[in-house]
Amino acid sequence: MLVIEAKLKGSQNQYKVLDEMILTGQFIRNSCLRYWMDNKNVKRNDLQKLCAVLAKDKNFPWAKKLNSQARQASADRTWQSIQRFYRNCRLNKPGKKGYPKFKKFTRSVEYKNTGYKLSTDRKKIEFIDGFKAGVFELWTTRDLVWYSQQQISRVRVVRKADGYYCQFLVNVERKETHNFEGNTVGIDLGLNAFYTDSNGNAVKNPKYLRKSEKRLNKLQRRLSRRHQLGKPQSNNYHKARKQLGKQHLKISRQRKDYAVKTAMALIQSHDLVVYVDAERRAEGRFKDC
Structure with a gap:
C-alpha cells in the first residue's frame, strides 16, 4: 500500500x-x-x-x-x-x-x-x-x-x-533491492539521543518541539488574549488560532520527516535491525524488525 x-x-x-x-x-x-x-x-x-x-x-x-x-x-x-x-x-x-x-x-x-x-x-x-x-x-x-x-x-x-x-x-x-553483507545492529530509542546502536554510535535528537516552544508560547498567549468568554469569537481570534495550528503542523512534519529519513538510512545500511521492545524492556528481551 x-x-x-x-x-x-x-x-x-x-x-x-x-x-x-x-x-x-x-x-x-x-x-x-x-x-x-x-x-x-x-x-x-x-x-x-x-x-x-x-x-x-x-x-x-x-x-x-x-x-x-x-x-x-x-x-x-x-x-x-x-x-x-x-x-x-x-x-x-x-x-x-x-x-x-x-x-x-x-x-x-x-x-x-x-x-x-x-x-x-x-x-x-x-x-x-x-x-x-x-x-x-x-x-x-x-x-x-x-x-x-x-x-x-x-x-x-x-x-x-x-x-x-x-x-x-x-x-x-x-x-527494495538490497545486497546482503551480514551487517547486524541493535538500537535503543531514547530522549537525549534519537537512538543509540550496539556499535556505540548515537544519532542526535533534533528536538524540534523544544526549539519551537518560544514561538508556540507566543502564539498561545495571543490566542488567549483574543478569546471572548461566552461570545462569538472574532476574526482576529480565528486568525490567531490558524497561526497556532500551522506552527504545530510544521513541527509535526519536521519530526515525521526526520524519523522517516533516519529510519530509511538505517534500514538501507544494515541487513538486520534489532530494537528494544518497550513493553518487554524490563525482561531484557529483543524484537526483530
Missing part, C-alpha cells in the same frame, strides 16, 4: 462545500454510534443499512447528498471504534477500554471507488456526488499518472491547518 497526499486548490466557496461534506460524514458516524448504543446485538451490516435509511429520511436532506460509499466509509469508522472497544474488553486491558465517543471536530471524509473523478493527466479531481464541490487542482510532488484508477482504492479529503488535502490509497507492491 502507498499513500500519496496532494493539496487541493480551489475557491473559497468550494472549501465551504468540503466542510459540509466533512460535517455530513461526521453526522453519519455519530448516528451509527447512537444506533449501536440504543440497540442490542448490532452488527456491521446493520450500520450499513442505517446509512440508506438516513439518506431517505426527509429530516436529513443533506445526508443523501453524500456519496453512498462515503456514507458506508463513515459507518465503517464507527464499527472500527466499536470493535476496538470489544477487543480491549476481551483482552481485559487495564485502565480505560476506549468506549466509543461522539465526534465533534471531524477533519476528514473518505470515498471508496465512486463519488469522484480524476482527470486523464491525474492533475485534477472532481467530486461528483450531491454536494457538487467541483474541480480541484492537485498539488503534489508525487505523480499519480503512473497508477491506474483501479489501483486507487480509497480517497480521503482531509482538512489541516494550512488547507485541504486529498490522500490517495494506492494498491501497489513496493520492492
Whole structure:
C-alpha cells in the first residue's frame, strides 16, 4: 500500500462545500454510534443499512447528498471504534477500554471507488456526488499518472491547518533491492539521543518541539488574549488560532520527516535491525524488525 497526499486548490466557496461534506460524514458516524448504543446485538451490516435509511429520511436532506460509499466509509469508522472497544474488553486491558465517543471536530471524509473523478493527466479531481464541490487542482510532488484508477482504492479529503488535502490509497507492491553483507545492529530509542546502536554510535535528537516552544508560547498567549468568554469569537481570534495550528503542523512534519529519513538510512545500511521492545524492556528481551 502507498499513500500519496496532494493539496487541493480551489475557491473559497468550494472549501465551504468540503466542510459540509466533512460535517455530513461526521453526522453519519455519530448516528451509527447512537444506533449501536440504543440497540442490542448490532452488527456491521446493520450500520450499513442505517446509512440508506438516513439518506431517505426527509429530516436529513443533506445526508443523501453524500456519496453512498462515503456514507458506508463513515459507518465503517464507527464499527472500527466499536470493535476496538470489544477487543480491549476481551483482552481485559487495564485502565480505560476506549468506549466509543461522539465526534465533534471531524477533519476528514473518505470515498471508496465512486463519488469522484480524476482527470486523464491525474492533475485534477472532481467530486461528483450531491454536494457538487467541483474541480480541484492537485498539488503534489508525487505523480499519480503512473497508477491506474483501479489501483486507487480509497480517497480521503482531509482538512489541516494550512488547507485541504486529498490522500490517495494506492494498491501497489513496493520492492527494495538490497545486497546482503551480514551487517547486524541493535538500537535503543531514547530522549537525549534519537537512538543509540550496539556499535556505540548515537544519532542526535533534533528536538524540534523544544526549539519551537518560544514561538508556540507566543502564539498561545495571543490566542488567549483574543478569546471572548461566552461570545462569538472574532476574526482576529480565528486568525490567531490558524497561526497556532500551522506552527504545530510544521513541527509535526519536521519530526515525521526526520524519523522517516533516519529510519530509511538505517534500514538501507544494515541487513538486520534489532530494537528494544518497550513493553518487554524490563525482561531484557529483543524484537526483530
